[in-house]
Amino acid sequence: MTRLIVLYKQPKDPEHFEKYYRAIHGPMTAKLYGIGDFKYGRVCGLDGGFGEFFWYWSGEFESRQAAIDAMASPAGQAGAADVPNYYHEDPLFMFFED
Numbered sequence: 001m002t003r004l005i006v007l008y009k010q011p012k013d014p015e016h017f018e019k020y021y022r023a024i025h026g027p028m029t030a031k032l033y034g035i036g037d038f039k040y041g042r043v044c045g046l047d048g049g050f051g052e053f054f055w056y057w058s059g060e061f062e063s064r065q066a067a068i069d070a071m072a073s074p075a076g077q078a079g080a081a082d083v084p085n086y087y088h089e090d091p092l093f094m095f096f097e098d
Contacts, residue, residue, distance in 0.1 A: 004095055028078065029079060
């Protein structure tokens, strides 16, 4: 199994980011081909305050290639095209392999 992690730093408008992500962008990820379990939400530092990142998304795939294929699919491309609607930078993508 491979887990794809997406991390977002502090957005310009945190309230808009969270509202949009929960209502529109997060549910879009359920349409990714081959997606298993996925989660998303706020991130905080060890002290409970602001950390380096504001938000995360984590999705499970059969393999790294399956995750890459999902991101290249029409649903993945629609998700990538949607990012500017709630965030001003490119998020950080990482793989974790089991």
